[in-house]
Amino acid sequence: MAEANRSLSACLRCRKKKLKCGGPSQVPCQRCRTTRAECVFVAPKPIRSTSGAPAVDINTGNTLSDKLVLLEQRLESMEARHEAQMREMQNTLSQLVAAVRPSSASDPGASVQRAATQSGTPSERDIVARGVVSESEWEELDEFFYNNCRDIVAFVDDQIYPPQRVARRHPLMSTFICAISARAIRHAKYPAYLAEMDELVKKTFVGATPDIQSVIAVMLLSAWTGRTRLWGYVASLSAELGLNIAALQLGDETIEHTASLVHRARTWFTLCCFDLTLNLSRPFVINKMREYLPLANNLLHSSYCRPVDYRICAYISGFSIAADAKAQFPKAQLQLNPLKQAEIDMLRTFDQKIDQWFCQINSASGAQCQHLTQPPYRSGLLISYINGTALHGMEPESASKAPDTNRLEFLQKALDNASLLIRTQFESDNFRRRLRYTLDYKGVPTYQAISFILKAIPAAHQYLQCGESVTALHQAAQMFEEAGCADAARDVRREQKKIAQLTQIILPSTEEATDTIGNNNNDNSAAGFASSLNSNTIGARTAGTGALDIPTFLDTATWDEPFPILDLFMFD
Numbered sequence: 001m002a003e004a005n006r007s008l009s010a011c012l013r014c015r016k017k018k019l020k021c022g023g024p025s026q027v028p029c030q031r032c033r034t035t036r037a038e039c040v041f042v043a044p045k046p047i048r049s050t051s052g053a054p055a056v057d058i059n060t061g062n063t064l065s066d067k068l069v070l071l072e073q074r075l076e077s078m079e080a081r082h083e084a085q086m087r088e089m090q091n092t093l094s095q096l097v098a099a100v101r102p103s104s105a106s107d108p109g110a111s112v113q114r115a116a117t118q119s120g121t122p123s124e125r126d127i128v129a130r131g132v133v134s135e136s137e138w139e140e141l142d143e144f145f146y147n148n149c150r151d152i153v154a155f156v157d158d159q160i161y162p163p164q165r166v167a168r169r170h171p172l173m174s175t176f177i178c179a180i181s182a183r184a185i186r187h188a189k190y191p192a193y194l195a196e197m198d199e200l201v202k203k204t205f206v207g208a209t210p211d212i213q214s215v216i217a218v219m220l221l222s223a224w225t226g227r228t229r230l231w232g233y234v235a236s237l238s239a240e241l242g243l244n245i246a247a248l249q250l251g252d253e254t255i256e257h258t259a260s261l262v263h264r265a266r267t268w269f270t271l272c273c274f275d276l277t278l279n280l281s282r283p284f285v286i287n288k289m290r291e292y293l294p295l296a297n298n299l300l301h302s303s304y305c306r307p308v309d310y311r312i313c314a315y316i317s318g319f320s321i322a323a324d325a326k327a328q329f330p331k332a333q334l335q336l337n338p339l340k341q342a343e344i345d346m347l348r349t350f351d352q353k354i355d356q357w358f359c360q361i362n363s364a365s366g367a368q369c370q371h372l373t374q375p376p377y378r379s380g381l382l383i384s385y386i387n388g389t390a391l392h393g394m395e396p397e398s399a400s401k402a403p404d405t406n407r408l409e410f411l412q413k414a415l416d417n418a419s420l421l422i423r424t425q426f427e428s429d430n431f432r433r434r435l436r437y438t439l440d441y442k443g444v445p446t447y448q449a450i451s452f453i454l455k456a457i458p459a460a461h462q463y464l465q466c467g468e469s470v471t472a473l474h475q476a477a478q479m480f481e482e483a484g485c486a487d488a489a490r491d492v493r494r495e496q497k498k499i500a501q502l503t504q505i506i507l508p509s510t511e512e513a514t515d516t517i518g519n520n521n522n523d524n525s526a527a528g529f530a531s532s533l534n535s536n537t538i539g540a541r542t543a544g545t546g547a548l549d550i551p552t553f554l555d556t557a558t559w560d561e562p563f564p565i566l567d568l569f570m571f572d
Contacts, residue, residue, distance in 0.1 A: 155308065155311050223440075243265070265299065272316065293316050296313050296316050300313060334392040347387065388411070422476050449472070473495065
């Protein structure tokens with residue numbers, strides 16, 4: 001019996017290693033507690049007789065209650081060990097969530113990674129596995145895009161572009177990146193990537209609604225490649241995803257501003273910025289956009305505010321002035337000569353608002369809005385847009401009658417700012433270096449400024465100072481030629497000569513294009529710009545009505561009215 005008691009004084013682990021144990025009074029014992037091992041006390045096996053006699057249990061005196069006590073001790077030890085392990089796992093998970101949540105909440109790329117794994121096998125979604133590009137090509141194109149293209153559109157968050165390993169598994173975004181980068185560094189493959197992108201967009205016409213990253217990719221494709229007909233589709237997809245609802249919820253104080261809500265609302269306001277900046281001369285694609293724009297300032301008060309939100313709000317603030325003017329112009333009598341005082345006051349009021357807006361973003365926003373102020377590419381065209389509406393009423397048959405001085409004042413300011421925009425672009429090495437692959441977006445203000453110059457000078461050249469404008473046309477032609485658009489450059493020079501003959505201004509010397517530039521005349525944008533300029537070429541006596549940078553008054557859809565019937569949309 002004494003032997004039995006001695007065996008119970010050590011747990012199984014200490015007994016096996018012949019170590020001293022604290023006994024069943026301390027469960028687990030010190031050694032098991034240190035090593036986190038299971039501490040179990042059991043009675044020794046019964047001693048069997050070697051003479052064939054029945055086995056005799058030396059612990060026959062143990063009662064059933066003793067066995068239950070030992071079993072309970074064993075269960076308690078296991079439960080304590082498992083609880084400790086669970087607490088340790090929970091603490092580890094909490095630390096991981098705390099570390100990942102800020103980056104994933106503010107990084108829209110996290111949603112891309114989830115979307116990339118929700119449907120389709122990796123080989124079906126991975127752009128390298130699909131054979132569209134090789135591994136080395138993908139790395140080269142993605143690296144170029146990351147270093148040179150993320151900041152082209154000032155009001156697009158540079159964080160919407162996912163990391164390389166994630167982007168390659170998103171078909172639309174990865175193909176878009178390849179297409180834009182190829183236009184700059186692998187021009188021969190640009191048409192193939194663009195065709196692949198078009199096929200992927202077509203596949204979104206049926207089936208489930210694309211994810212938000214796909215909508216962003218189509219939005220960027222529309223802006224970077226000038227596919228204006230896609231804007232209505234992008235707006236439709238955004239509404240299906242409820243992005244407009246997220247923008248409205250951003251102004252509801254009873255709704256929590258989560259990272260997802262802010263990201264969705266930011267995407268909607270980004271679309272509003274595209275609509276405002278690209279469609280001033282056409283109907284806006286967003287129905288009743290004015291209801292959403294005042295809510296954009298809530299982005300600045302969110303805990304998930306990003307630097308791009310300041311630029312979004314700045315663009316919305318400035319281009320809303322032009323949109324308000326666009327809504328009032330059809331009701332004004334700008335064609336009357338002389339201008340009535342009401343129209344004069346209206347134009348001066350909008351002009352002052354633009355000046356105040358420029359002063360505000362220069363003084364208050366600082367570096368957040370540097371894209372708007374240095375240099376004033378797209379935003380600078382607002383002055384020409386507002387003042388240039390005075391061109392309505394300058395008909396050829398009234399050329400013998402001098403227009404009133406107020407109208408000429410507005411026209412001269414618009415002409416000077418259009419010329420300033422082109423000159424500022426020309427003097428920017430960064431702008432000219434990137435123009436080859438950003439032409440369809442960055443070149444739009446250039447084209448609009450050219451269009452206005454070619455409309456305004458023939459209508460009132462005898463009353464305007466035109467020297468800087470003729471020089472600006474020469475600079476624009478040189479920029480187009482450097483960007484590989486020789487046809488567009490040739491058309492601009494042809495119109496420049498007509499303007500020079502009309503105004504009797506001596507043209508600056510024309511630099512000969514290099515062979516390198518001539519070898520890139522097959523750029524798709526060259527044909528687009530050339531056809532646009534051909535359709536807008538002018539004679540010496542052509543009226544200055546219907547320019548792209550001036551409302552045509554046929555656009556019945558303004559930004560606070562419902563959509564018109566589809567036949568009234570004027571697609572490029």
